[in-house]
Amino acid sequence: MEVEEKKAGPTSHQDPQHPKGKPDRVSRLVFIRKIWAWAFLAALVIGFSIASKKVNDIDFISLRSVMGILTYTSQILLIGLGETLIIIVAGIDLSAGWVLGFSSVVGATVMQTLFAKGFSPIVVVSAGMLSGILVAIIPGVINGLLIARVKVPPFISTLGMGVLIEGVALLISGGYPVVNQPPYLGMIGNSSVLYYWPDHGFSFFGYPELAAQADIPNILVILPTVVLVTMIVTAIVWFVLAKTQFGQHLYAIGGNMEGAIRAGIPVQRTLIKVYALAAVLSGVGGVLWSTRFSSGAYNAGETTTLNAIAAVVIGGASLYGGEGTIMGTVVGALILATIQYGLVLLGVVPFWQFVAVGIVVIVAVIVDQFGRALGK
Amino acid sequence: MENLLKVNNLTKKFGGLTAVNDVSLDVNIGEVVGLLGDNGAGKSTLIKMVSGVYKPDEGEIFFNGQRVDFATPRQARDIGIETIYQDLALAENLDVGSNIFLGREILRSYLGGLIHTVDRNKMREEAVKALDRLNIRLDSLTQQVLNLSGGQRQAVAIARSIYWNAKLMIMDEPTAALGVSEQRKVLRLVKTLRDQGVPVILISHNMQDVFAVATRIIVLRRGKKVGERMVNQTTPDEIVSLMVGADEALESSIDLNSTDPD
Numbered sequence: 209m210e211v212e213e214k215k216a217g218p219t220s221h222q223d224p225q226h227p228k229g230k231p232d233r234v235s236r237l238v239f240i241r242k243i244w245a246w247a248f249l250a251a252l253v254i255g256f257s258i259a260s261k262k263v264n265d266i267d268f269i270s271l272r273s274v275m276g277i278l279t280y281t282s283q284i285l286l287i288g289l290g291e292t293l294i295i296i297v298a299g300i301d302l303s304a305g306w307v308l309g310f311s312s313v314v315g316a317t318v319m320q321t322l323f324a325k326g327f328s329p330i331v332v333v334s335a336g337m338l339s340g341i342l343v344a345i346i347p348g349v350i351n352g353l354l355i356a357r358v359k360v361p362p363f364i365s366t367l368g369m370g371v372l373i374e375g376v377a378l379l380i381s382g383g384y385p386v387v388n389q390p391p392y393l394g395m396i397g398n399s400s401v402l403y404y405w406p407d408h409g410f411s412f413f414g415y416p417e418l419a420a421q422a423d424i425p426n427i428l429v430i431l432p433t434v435v436l437v438t439m440i441v442t443a444i445v446w447f448v449l450a451k452t453q454f455g456q457h458l459y460a461i462g463g464n465m466e467g468a469i470r471a472g473i474p475v476q477r478t479l480i481k482v483y484a485l486a487a488v489l490s491g492v493g494g495v496l497w498s499t500r501f502s503s504g505a506y507n508a509g510e511t512t513t514l515n516a517i518a519a520v521v522i523g524g525a526s527l528y529g530g531e532g533t534i535m536g537t538v539v540g541a542l543i544l545a546t547i548q549y550g551l552v553l554l555g556v557v558p559f560w561q562f563v564a565v566g567i568v569v570i571v572a573v574i575v576d577q578f579g580r581a582l583g584k
Numbered sequence: 585m586e587n588l589l590k591v592n593n594l595t596k597k598f599g600g601l602t603a604v605n606d607v608s609l610d611v612n613i614g615e616v617v618g619l620l621g622d623n624g625a626g627k628s629t630l631i632k633m634v635s636g637v638y639k640p641d642e643g644e645i646f647f648n649g650q651r652v653d654f655a656t657p658r659q660a661r662d663i664g665i666e667t668i669y670q671d672l673a674l675a676e677n678l679d680v681g682s683n684i685f686l687g688r689e690i691l692r693s694y695l696g697g698l699i700h701t702v703d704r705n706k707m708r709e710e711a712v713k714a715l716d717r718l719n720i721r722l723d724s725l726t727q728q729v730l731n732l733s734g735g736q737r738q739a740v741a742i743a744r745s746i747y748w749n750a751k752l753m754i755m756d757e758p759t760a761a762l763g764v765s766e767q768r769k770v771l772r773l774v775k776t777l778r779d780q781g782v783p784v785i786l787i788s789h790n791m792q793d794v795f796a797v798a799t800r801i802i803v804l805r806r807g808k809k810v811g812e813r814m815v816n817q818t819t820p821d822e823i824v825s826l827m828v829g830a831d832e833a834l835e836s837s838i839d840l841n842s843t844d845p846d
Contacts, residue, residue: 463675471687
């Protein structure tokens with residue numbers, strides 16, 4: 209800082225020379241923290257390419273792999289988006305995966321009932337989806353009220369809410385998967401926006417009509433519907449966080465809650481909104497799960513909560529609040545999905561996934577701490 | 585000339601304890617008033633009444649000739665009384681522009697007001713203006729406040745108050761956490777504020793600071809105003825003796841049993 213004498217007058221605020229050296233180191237640091245996750249993802253892809261070529265002579269890099277990974281990514285990412293917003297306000301949501309399961313159970317139960325009563329497909333599907341998504345608002349708002357108004361620590365209130373909502377989902381479903389879904393439900397959930405049949409051309413939202421069962425392996429699936437929905441939702445949440453006043457307030461609250469209150473930011477209302485919004489995203493995840501698996505299950509998101517939090521942390525968010533981006537979470541989710549998909553492709557015992565994901569999370573936290581230490 | 589701030593016979597009690605007892609003071613444009621006193625002398629309580637945190641039990645506050653009666657700190661701020669506490673209330677993860685507009689972001693609307701986005705470029709431009717007014721130069725406005733020095737952060741907090749039309753600035757121990765050269769810069773900022781017609785009430789333990797910038801010193805002891813001196817007509821020794829109450833030194837051993845609030 210220069211407090212100049214009055215006569216000197218104001219001068220330029222941008223100094224490209226970084227005369228103190230500190231901003232230079234800081235910007236390099238920011239660069240490393242931004243880039244490492246992408247570099248790690250690239251390394252993973254290269255590693256799996258070499259391994260899968262050697263082990264079972266399969267090309268890892270293919271349209272099929274990309275679509276497979278993106279499909280794996282979608283559930284982690286949907287929950288991860290909400291977790292990103294919550295972690296930015298120095299909170300955490302341990303109930304997200306259970307809310308996902310709850311939503312899938314409620315949505316599937318509604319569809320099962322309406323289908324059995326002979327309602328038309330449009331009514332069945334839209335009522336099922338809407339009810340699955342909207343019902344998630346209830347646990348979300350309760351989380352928000354407990355945290356913002358009653359000042360229960362987020363860890364405790366969402367842990368309690370997770371167990372509670374798991375119980376409610378079990379009560380509704382009797383502990384069984386909610387099956388007997390309309391046959392068209394799975395077709396929607398497993399459809400793709402675009403198909404390409406070599407020598408025959410493209411088709412939208414369904415395999416080409418002329419294609420016989422035998423032709424199906426030759427038809428390329430481009431952009432599964434689930435992936436498209438996830439992309440759209442991701443774009444919306446990115447916009448909200450990066451561009452709107454609500455997003456700005458999330459960063460301000462995470463950076464200095466007391467300061468945010470004094471600056472007149474409606475902190476309580478914002479906190480309630482963010483937990484409700486995250487729950488709605490869990491609801492979307494639950495409904496998508498139901499369409500993919502033609503079912504509803506209380507444990508549909510059992511492992512998703514921690515994977516999603518892992519994705520957020522890998523993406524550079526700080527659990528102390530104030531930092532985190534949607535792009536970071538996207539990379540984090542891609543890394544986790546790539547590990548899962550790659551290990552399956554290699555035929556590794558699936559339990560290794562947990563070991564691998566755990567290692568990556570720990571590495572991510574070390575990189576973050578190391579970066580912070582350098583920044584001081 | 586009319587006083588910018590005029591405080592008449594303010595009293596504040598907490599239970600049986602009189603934190604501030606019948607204190608009057610005034611602050612005029614072109615002044616820096618040092619508010620001095622030992623721990624528990626009532627400085628903070630007095631200031632919190634002026635900035636709307638506490639409601640006085642007795643007495644009245646006039647600002648710009650108008651009787652004011654604040655229900656919230658926000659009301660005090662809205663009419664131009666800004667208080668900068670030691671923690672500065674900055675969001676260190678955000679850049680300078682975002683901090684100056686914290687909670688009052690500049691928005692751009694699209695689609696006929698359907699969608700609003702935060703206009704960071706505009707906020708940065710305005711931040712430059714606010715900083716220019718105080719002759720503050722920062723290397724980069726895009727970096728997080730986290731990366732600024734303590735004095736620079738003070739400057740951002742002050743610039744924020746100025747931007748939102750502070751007419752009177754209350755600063756609580758602004759130099760307490762700073763290195764020597766940073767302290768000097770902040771004191772120079774205090775003078776800049778004074779020169780631009782924003783008087784400052786400076787709360788400090790640091791006698792040197794107060795003598796460096798203040799025009800007038802008010803000393804509190806155990807809730808009472810025990811002295812008011814022009815800086816050029818007093819000495820640090822005299823102020824210290826007012827603060828600790830040299831004339832009442834004998835009594836103090838008895839009074840140790842009573843606890844004063846800070």
